[in-house]
Amino acid sequence: MSSKAQRQPVAITFLVIGVLAIWMILAAFPFLWTLWGSFKVEGDFFSKANWANALTGKLTVR
Amino acid sequence: MKHKSFFWFVLPSALAMLLFIFFPIVSVLVQSVYVDHEQVIKTVETCDLFGCKESTTVDQNATAALRAEHPLGQFAGFKTYTDRNHLAIDEFGENWTRSNSWRDFGAQMLNLPFYKAISFTLVFTFVVTPLVIVLGFVVAVAVNSAVKAIRGPLIFFSLLPMMITPLVGALILFWMVDARGVVGAALQYLAGDPDLSVKASTPLMWIMLMVYGVWHSTPFAFIVYYAGLQSVNQDTLEAARVDGANRWLQIRHVIIPHLLPLTTFIALMQLMDNFRVFEPIVSFSAEAHATSLSWAIFNDLGGETRQLSSAAATSVLTIIGVAILLSPVLVRTWREFDRK
Numbered sequence: 001m002s003s004k005a006q007r008q009p010v011a012i013t014f015l016v017i018g019v020l021a022i023w024m025i026l027a028a029f030p031f032l033w034t035l036w037g038s039f040k041v042e043g044d045f046f047s048k049a050n051w052a053n054a055l056t057g058k059l060t061v062r
Numbered sequence: 063m064k065h066k067s068f069f070w071f072v073l074p075s076a077l078a079m080l081l082f083i084f085f086p087i088v089s090v091l092v093q094s095v096y097v098d099h100e101q102v103i104k105t106v107e108t109c110d111l112f113g114c115k116e117s118t119t120v121d122q123n124a125t126a127a128l129r130a131e132h133p134l135g136q137f138a139g140f141k142t143y144t145d146r147n148h149l150a151i152d153e154f155g156e157n158w159t160r161s162n163s164w165r166d167f168g169a170q171m172l173n174l175p176f177y178k179a180i181s182f183t184l185v186f187t188f189v190v191t192p193l194v195i196v197l198g199f200v201v202a203v204a205v206n207s208a209v210k211a212i213r214g215p216l217i218f219f220s221l222l223p224m225m226i227t228p229l230v231g232a233l234i235l236f237w238m239v240d241a242r243g244v245v246g247a248a249l250q251y252l253a254g255d256p257d258l259s260v261k262a263s264t265p266l267m268w269i270m271l272m273v274y275g276v277w278h279s280t281p282f283a284f285i286v287y288y289a290g291l292q293s294v295n296q297d298t299l300e301a302a303r304v305d306g307a308n309r310w311l312q313i314r315h316v317i318i319p320h321l322l323p324l325t326t327f328i329a330l331m332q333l334m335d336n337f338r339v340f341e342p343i344v345s346f347s348a349e350a351h352a353t354s355l356s357w358a359i360f361n362d363l364g365g366e367t368r369q370l371s372s373a374a375a376t377s378v379l380t381i382i383g384v385a386i387l388l389s390p391v392l393v394r395t396w397r398e399f400d401r402k
Contacts (some may be wrong), residue, residue: 003218006178008309009309012207012309016204016207016208019200019201019204020201020204020205020208020216023204023220024216024219025203026277027219027220027222027223027277027280027356028219028222028236030223030231030234030235031234033234033238033244036236037237041196046240046299047242048235048240050241050242051242051243051247054244057307059394
């Protein structure tokens, strides 16, 4: 159990959480995006009409 | 250790270094001062009803015999180093006298293959290396401050960009920045320009290649710093806390000095790695916007006409470049070692 003196201030805790959240998104998002894309057809994943088709999978569900 | 024991201890490493480092470098050095033989041309007289005509043709047999006799080619000295594809000494002089301003001179020099490659290589090296060091340190401190239960998953996800093959990682980012990809579409939206294309713009492509460099190499700096953070003396930190040092002062006066030797190590590794940037240029198909020395070597060796001398000369220039880049760090480390 950490003592009161060793406990870090709330601002630092939020800063650490913020840094980690941003870094996790930067590090993992490309892989999650590729994983998501592996379940979509090319027409959806690289949709010229609307990039949101990569999320909704308009052609994939057809 | 006795001299004899030391000799037998070092011998395998010394032999391996001779075989796999020294001899290949000597081979490349020798190859760089030779060029291919020119084809042997012969004059042939052909006669028909309308008279005789002289024509020239390549004497395949004589050319093959010449190549078999001197397989290394013909000695050219430093001709390959000074030609247009490398140091371009003549073109350098011409551009110097012809150009009206520094800007004009720079623009003309950047049209030359070697200077185009070295400019991107140096910018990439000097932008990516410090960013990787700073970001790696920040992430390591943040992960080290997180509760122990989630540190394992945090480390795993932090290492992901380094785990995969550079070519594949660069390809994933390339898909994302495509005009139809998620990042490309987001950039178009933010810029309010539906025609914005990272692939078509040289400055954007340079930025994208550097973003990839930072993304790919930060995990390396992170893991080295994270390992270093585990060995920080807790008594010193406690003493700093008792003296009233806040979190920033503890980092500034205890943690950073403790991690300084690791920073030297990361800087050395990253300078070497970034100076031979290659994979992102291939994956991003960025040859039209950015080339590097490694890409120039790859380009010389690929295709039907393998330009071994040109590739060898670029390799030697790359080795000299790496040596120049590393020399300040190495000299500093040597002086510190000497002082101790």
